[in-house]
Structures are given as C-alpha cells and as structure tokens.
Amino acid sequence: MGVLSALFAGLFAVATVVLVGGLAYKIRLYAMAPAPLKIPTTPAPTTRGGVALRLAREVLIFESLFRANKWIWAFGLVFHAALLMVLVRHLRYFTEPVWAWVVLAQPFGVYAGFAMVAGLLGLWARRILVPRIRYISALSDHLMLALILAIAASGLMMRFVARTDIVALKAFFLGLMRLELRPIPADPILLVHLGLVAVLMIVFPFSKLLHAPGVFFSPTRNQVDNPREHRHLAPWAARLEAQGARK
Amino acid sequence: MAEVRDFIVTKEAADPLELPKLACGAMAASKPFVAKAEHQAPLGFPGELVPNWQEKAIAKLGDLLTKYRSLQVYLDACVKCGACTDKCHYFLGTGDPKNMPVARQDLLRKVYRRYFTVAGKYFPWLVGAEDLTEEVLKEWYSYFHQCSQCRRCSVYCPYGIDTAEISMAAREIMDTVGMGQKYSNEIIGKVFKVGNNLGLPAKAIRSTLDGLEEEIKEETGLDVRLPLDVKGAEVMLVTPSADLFAEPHIQGLMGYAKVFHQAGVSWTLSTYASEAANFAMFIGSYENMREIALRIRRAALDLGVKRLVFGECGHAWRVAYSFLNTLAGPFDFLDSRYPVPQHICEFTYDLMRAGRITFDKSMNDQYRVTFHDSCNVSRASRMGSEPGGQFEIPRAILRAACNHYFDMAPDTIREHTLCCGGGGGLLTDDLIDLRTKGAQPRMRALQQVAADHGVTHMAAICAICKAQFTKVLPAYGFKMSSVLSVHQLVSNAIVLDGSIQARALAEQATGASADREAQ
Numbered sequence: 001m002g003v004l005s006a007l008f009a010g011l012f013a014v015a016t017v018v019l020v021g022g023l024a025y026k027i028r029l030y031a032m033a034p035a036p037l038k039i040p041t042t043p044a045p046t047t048r049g050g051v052a053l054r055l056a057r058e059v060l061i062f063e064s065l066f067r068a069n070k071w072i073w074a075f076g077l078v079f080h081a082a083l084l085m086v087l088v089r090h091l092r093y094f095t096e097p098v099w100a101w102v103v104l105a106q107p108f109g110v111y112a113g114f115a116m117v118a119g120l121l122g123l124w125a126r127r128i129l130v131p132r133i134r135y136i137s138a139l140s141d142h143l144m145l146a147l148i149l150a151i152a153a154s155g156l157m158m159r160f161v162a163r164t165d166i167v168a169l170k171a172f173f174l175g176l177m178r179l180e181l182r183p184i185p186a187d188p189i190l191l192v193h194l195g196l197v198a199v200l201m202i203v204f205p206f207s208k209l210l211h212a213p214g215v216f217f218s219p220t221r222n223q224v225d226n227p228r229e230h231r232h233l234a235p236w237a238a239r240l241e242a243q244g245a246r247k
Numbered sequence: 248m249a250e251v252r253d254f255i256v257t258k259e260a261a262d263p264l265e266l267p268k269l270a271c272g273a274m275a276a277s278k279p280f281v282a283k284a285e286h287q288a289p290l291g292f293p294g295e296l297v298p299n300w301q302e303k304a305i306a307k308l309g310d311l312l313t314k315y316r317s318l319q320v321y322l323d324a325c326v327k328c329g330a331c332t333d334k335c336h337y338f339l340g341t342g343d344p345k346n347m348p349v350a351r352q353d354l355l356r357k358v359y360r361r362y363f364t365v366a367g368k369y370f371p372w373l374v375g376a377e378d379l380t381e382e383v384l385k386e387w388y389s390y391f392h393q394c395s396q397c398r399r400c401s402v403y404c405p406y407g408i409d410t411a412e413i414s415m416a417a418r419e420i421m422d423t424v425g426m427g428q429k430y431s432n433e434i435i436g437k438v439f440k441v442g443n444n445l446g447l448p449a450k451a452i453r454s455t456l457d458g459l460e461e462e463i464k465e466e467t468g469l470d471v472r473l474p475l476d477v478k479g480a481e482v483m484l485v486t487p488s489a490d491l492f493a494e495p496h497i498q499g500l501m502g503y504a505k506v507f508h509q510a511g512v513s514w515t516l517s518t519y520a521s522e523a524a525n526f527a528m529f530i531g532s533y534e535n536m537r538e539i540a541l542r543i544r545r546a547a548l549d550l551g552v553k554r555l556v557f558g559e560c561g562h563a564w565r566v567a568y569s570f571l572n573t574l575a576g577p578f579d580f581l582d583s584r585y586p587v588p589q590h591i592c593e594f595t596y597d598l599m600r601a602g603r604i605t606f607d608k609s610m611n612d613q614y615r616v617t618f619h620d621s622c623n624v625s626r627a628s629r630m631g632s633e634p635g636g637q638f639e640i641p642r643a644i645l646r647a648a649c650n651h652y653f654d655m656a657p658d659t660i661r662e663h664t665l666c667c668g669g670g671g672g673l674l675t676d677d678l679i680d681l682r683t684k685g686a687q688p689r690m691r692a693l694q695q696v697a698a699d700h701g702v703t704h705m706a707a708i709c710a711i712c713k714a715q716f717t718k719v720l721p722a723y724g725f726k727m728s729s730v731l732s733v734h735q736l737v738s739n740a741i742v743l744d745g746s747i748q749a750r751a752l753a754e755q756a757t758g759a760s761a762d763r764e765a766q
Contacts, residue, residue: 030316030320033312033314033315033319034316035316035317037569037570037573038569038573039569041401042629043634043635043637044629044634046634062405064402064403064407068330068403068404072328072329072330076405127327127329130329131269132269132333132344133329135347135350136327136350136353137327138327138373139372140374141326141327143373206364207374208323208324208326210323210324211324211325211405215405215406215407218317218320218321218408219407220317220398220401220407221406221407227570230572231572231576234314236314237533240534
C-alpha cells in the first residue's frame with residue numbers, strides 16, 4: 001500500500017510539473033515570437049473588443065469549424081463541452097468544502113461522460129472511415145483518441161459498474177496538494193484511470209493538444225484589422241530598418 | 248445579344264465543390280522550372296543547391312520559427328481534424344491528397360517535428376516525423392509550388408492555420424539553400440533592374456500611355472491624360488505593369504484615367520515604381536518584399552505626391568493594404584485625410600457616393616456580368632471602413648455600371664471565394680496543367696451562373712486572375728475574352744463631363760421631353 005501510494009504521488013507530482021512547466025515553456029515561445037506582418041483572415045474585426053469576441057466565438061462555439069464541416073463540428077463540440085463538464089465535476093475531489101457551483105454541475109457532469117465518449121467515437125469513426133482524414137492521420141492521432149477514450153471509459157466504469165473508495169481517494173489528493181502522503185485505494189480500475197490521466201498530462205505539452213493555447217496566439221485570428229491606421233513593426237524588422245539606408 | 252453569348256450550357260453544370268476521389272501521387276511530377284544562378288543572385292540567394300543544404304535548411308527553419316509566430320504556432324497546433332481537407336481548389340481539381348492543406352503543411356511539419364520537437368526526435372514513427380532527405384526536398388519543391396497562398400483553408404481551420412504562411416516559409420528555406428523558383432525570382436530581379444515585372448522601360452510605357460490618350464480622345468472627344476513621372480501631382484497611381492500591356496487589363500487602366508479625369512484630380516504613374524505587384528510575398532522573403540515596397544515610398548517622395556492609389560491587383564493590394572505601412576512606412580508625408588494607400592475601387596466608389604459620376608449603364612448591356620472575388624483582396628485585406636467592404640464596394644461599382652449583374656453560388660464567393668488557379672507565383676506556362684486543373688471549381692461556379700442567369704462575362708480586380716482566366720477559360724468552354732476588368736466596365740459606362748457621350752445623353756433627354764410635349 002505504501003509503495004503504491006508513493007508511486008502514484010510521485011507520478012502525479014512529475015505529471016503536474018511536466019504539464020505546467022511544458023505549457024509555460026510553449027506559451028512563452030509563442031508569446032516571444034513576433035508576428036512581423038498583419039495577417040488576420042479577413043473580414044476581420046477592426047477593434048480589440050471585436051477581436052476578443054472573434055476569439056470567444058472560436059473557442060466557445062468553434063465558429064470556423066462550423067463553417068467548414070458540420071460533422072466534425074458537432075462531434076468536436078459535444079466532446080469538448082462534455083469534457084468541460086466532466087472536469088468541473090472532478091473539482092469536487094480537489095476542494096474541501098466543495099464549491100456550490102461544482103455541486104450544481106454534479107448531475108450533468110455524470111452524464112456528460114457518455115456524451116464525451118459519443119463525441120470521441122464519432123471523431124474516431126470519421127478518422128477511420130473518411131479516406132481524406134484517414135490519409136492525414138498518424139499513429140499518434142489514433143493513440144490520442146484511444147487514450148482519452150480509455151480515461152473516459154474507466155471513469156464511467158467507476159461510476160456505474162465498480163465503485164471505488166472515493167472518500168479515501170479524495171483524502172489522497174487533498175493530502176498530495178499539501179505535500180502529504182495518504183493511502184490510495186488499490187483498486188485496479190482506479191489505478192488505470194489515474195495512470196492514463198497522468199500520461200495525458202505528461203504528453204500534453206509535446207503533442208497536438210497544444211492547439212489549446214495555440215488558438216489564442218494565432219495571428220489570423222487574434223490580430224486587429226487596422227494596418228493603414230497603425231504601423232505594425234516587429235523588433236527584428238525594426239533592426240533591419242535601422243541597418244539599411246532609407247530615403 | 249445571342250452572338251455575344253460566350254458560353255451556353257446545355258446540361259446542368261457540375262458542382263464546383265464536388266469531392267474528387269483520392270489520386271495519390273497524381274501531381275507528384277508537377278514542378279516549375281528551377282531558378283538559375285542569374286535569377287537567384289539579385290535576391291541574395293545562392294545560385295545552386297549548396298553542398299550542406301540540409302544543415303542550412305534546418306538552420307533556416309529554426310531561424311524562421313523565432314521570427315514568425317504564425318509558423319511556430321501553426322506547426323504545433325494542427326490536430327488533423329480534417330476541416331481543411333476539402334477546401335483547396337488544387338485538391339478539388341487534382342484529387343492529389345498532398346494538395347489537401349493539412350497534408351501540404353505536413354510536408355514541412357514532419358521535418359519540424361523531427362528536428363525541433365521532443366516527440367519527433369525520440370519517437371518519429373509515432374508522430375510521423377521524417378528526416379530532411381533529398382526526396383523530401385523534391386516533394387517540397389513540387390507541392391509548395393502547388394499552393395497559390397489563397398488562404399481559403401485558413402477561413403475554415405478552427406485555429407486559423409494559414410497554409411500560405413507554411414508555403415511561404417518553405418519557399419524561403421528553399422531559396423536560402425539555392426533551390427528557388429525561376430518564374431518568381433526572375434520577375435523580382437526585373438523589378439529591381441527596370442522597375443516592373445514585365446521589364447517595360449520608360450519609353451515603352453510612355454508610348455502605351457500616348458496610345459491610350461488618343462483612343463480616349465477619339466471615344467470621348469476629351470483630352471484625358473495618362474501622366475508619367477509628373478512631379479507635384481496629387482495622386483500617384485501604382486498599378487500592376489500588366490495594366491500597361493495585357494488585355495483586359497489595359498481597358499481597366501483607361502477606366503482609372505477616366506475616373507481621375509472626372510474627379511478633377513491630378514495624378515501620375517511612376518517609372519521607378521511602375522509595379523504594384525510584389526512577388527517577394529510569394530517567396531516569403533521579407534527583405535525582398537521590403538526592397539520592392541521601398542521603391543513606392545521613394546517614388547512618392549521623389550514626385551512629391553500627396554496620395555497613393557493602387558490599381559486592380561489582388562496580392563498587390565494585400566501588400567499595399569496590409570504590409571506597406573509596415574514595410575515602407577510611416578507615410579506621414581502624405582495627405583492624412585485619405586487612407587494610405589487607397590484602392591482604385593475605393594476612389595471610384597467615394598466619387599460615386601459624392602454624386603460626381605454618371606453612368607450610362609446601357610453601354611454595358613452586351614454583358615451579363617458576374618464578379619470573381621480575388622483571394623488576396625477577399626481574405627487578406629479590406630476596402631472602405633467596414634469589414635467586408637472588399638466585397639461590397641466592387642459589387643456596388645458593377646451594379647452602378649451594368650444593368651445585368653449576378654453573383655455566383657454563395658459558397659464560392661466573398662471570403663469563400665475560389666482561387667483563379669494562377670495566384671501565389673504559379674502564373675507560369677511550366678505549370679499550365681496545374682493551373683487548368685486548379686481553376687476547375689471557379690470555372691464550374693461560372694458555368695453554373697451562366698446556366699442559371701445567362702451570365703456571359705466575369706469581372707475581376709486582379710492582374711493575375713485576369714491573365715490566368717484568359718488562358719484557362721477556353722478549357723472550360725468560354726471565350727478568352729469573357730474576363731473583364733472592373734474598371735473596364737466603369738470605362739465603358741462612365742459619362743465624362745463635356746464628352747461626346749454627355750452631349751448625346753443631353754440631346755436624348757431634350758428630344759424625349761420634346762416628344763412628350765408634341766404628344
């Protein structure tokens with residue numbers, strides 16, 4: 001028991017460091033790289049407020065994807081919305097007392113698990129059945145779907161088939177957050193669920209999951225359409241200008 | 248009317264966006280001529296493939312990753328969702344899966360992953376990472392010259408990934424290792440040497456302009472000037488050199504001249520900046536793009552003009568509208584009451600709204616017109632003060648100048664518009680097969696509107712679109728001459744104050760009222 005708890009405590013410590021550190025590194029990279037030219041996909045908003053709205057529509061309702069393909073949009077939106085509900089629901093295992101709005105989300109969160117699986121299966125079916133999408137899929141694209149599906153399925157099993165000692169688990173995580181080691185329930189489904197979540201956290205900053213921070217840094221979406229009104233100059237372009245003689 | 252109908256559809260036109268069957272490798276052999284040393288040198292690129300090209304290419308990719316946020320984010324963010332897979336006109340026209348935007352990006356992405364990511368360094372087989380081999384370089388050369396940088400894919404990508412950014416980076420890398428494209432690089436060299444893409448010297452330009460002045464005089468009875476290198480003019484017009492040379496471009500130039508004349512604004516062309524096009528954008532070279540843009544600044548300063556107006560050209564308007572202030576600004580020496588720069592359509596539209604232009608629409612009655620939105624104007628720029636003005640303003644002009652105007656299918660126009668098939672530095676005879684196939688979706692949309700509304704002609708505001716359509720229209724059952732300049736239609740219908748047309752209209756009007764009185 002002691003060894004197992006220590007193992008998982010260590011695993012989650014490492015996973016958290018990799019996730020947070022890796023994402024911070026990548027976000028820094030995106031933020032530091034200049035966008036030397038104005039390249040918003042037009043028609044584009046002409047104000048910062050307009051850009052905020054455009055990004056909000058992109059992130060909340062997947063506006064561009066909706067225009068591209070209704071099937072991918074539907075499966076993708078169902079999956080992401082359900083994932084959000086599931087994550088909210090899981091906050092109860094990391095907070096004491098549990099926040100009121102998390103309590104409210106609880107009944108929806110439970111069923112959102114099924115919606116998540118449905119969305120993932122829809123996306124995977126397209127990846128296998130549509131020749132164009134099969135053509136562009138690498139092994140990692142299939143494995144990512146498998147990983148998240150396995151996490152969802154093992155989670156649902158604990159809710160509807162073989163319940164785990166959730167009180168002990170919560171104690172384990174609340175302890176971990178205070179850097180105290182508490183015993184973890186030695187329940188195989190739980191351990192699989194947690195192990196895969198840790199893998200997902202570790203893989204996150206090295207994978208296409210970088211689309212999550214990436215969308216906020218996309219110049220075609222986050223730039224204001226005002227090049228005639230405001231001169232836009234990247235630092236490296238300004239240096240180039242300083243070197244060259246200009247009339 | 249029947250004899251000018253250029254296209255008669257007997258059966259239902261095919262769906263412009265119809266999905267092709269995947270045809271792996273169908274376009275693998277397509278590639279443009281490679282630039283020779285003399286085409287590379289003026290741009291500062293090596294004349295042939297350098298011995299350590301692999302090392303240099305990877306270093307250049309690393310350099311670009313720190314210079315362009317777009318490249319860094321776009322190479323990471325793609326989730327292979329497939330939203331873009333059916334959006335590229337070259338894919339729709341060829342069926343080659345490497346012409347799907349994501350697959351085209353992956354040609355660079357797999358190398359990025361191999362050399363710049365943890366996953367690709369240690370688990371290349373897992374994430375599809377690959378070494379930069381000679382085969383990969385050949386594939387780059389082929390497929391990054393099958394992208395017209397039209398940005399249609401970027402409209403639909405949930406992260407806004409723009410394949411144009413990727414293909415520009417890839418071309419810049421290839422240029423850096425000595426594998427440039429002859430067509431674009433030779434043309435850029437001509438701009439540096441002579442001032443324009445076509446290599447037209449000042450004398451040739453002047454004699455063309457003289458000829459046009461005579462033609463307009465004959466038509467209108469007025470001395471409408473087409474000035475060149477006139478110091479102190481108010482407006483400097485920067486227009487694609489094709490406007491001085493090719494059909495139907497040159498009729499557009501006559502339209503600009505008439506509009507300026509009617510506005511009573513003094514204007515001039517410049518020999519030194521006798522080119523609006525900026526092909527350095529196509530090859531992703533900031534330095535060369537800046538060099539060409541600076542010619543416009545120098546000419547404006549030299550001639551002491553107060554305003555900059557650009558003629559009909561798609562990518563030129565992107566460089567002008569979106570980049571000129573960055574590359575060659577600030578333009579604080581110009582009249583701040585007007586946007587810098589302005590599009591000729593904005594100029595004409597403003598004059599229309601001020602009630603200064605009269606059109607005799609019947610002069611265009613032999614045409615039933617549709618409008619081809621050029622990609623760079625639609626998805627990379629704007630006209631007027633409102634987003635989408637780039638769609639409304641040219642249409643407002645066409646509707647004012649023509650009695651018969653019809654749009655093509657909604658999913659093929661405005662920001663959804665389909666490339667002519669010749670943009671992005673691909674307007675060269677060595678790529679004619681690709682150009683013809685890539686035009687298919689647009690041509691089918693045209694066939695559709697021809698069948699539904701009897702449309703006979705398509706107006707465009709891009710020199711490349713006009714040249715490309717002239718070439719490929721016959722392959723789709725249209726006459727070469729069924730593409731028109733927007734300002735050609737303006738030129739046909741505008742009634743200049745004091746012209747023969749104005750007098751005839753006035754006589755008609757008095758005649759008609761006399762008739763009424765007699766009755």
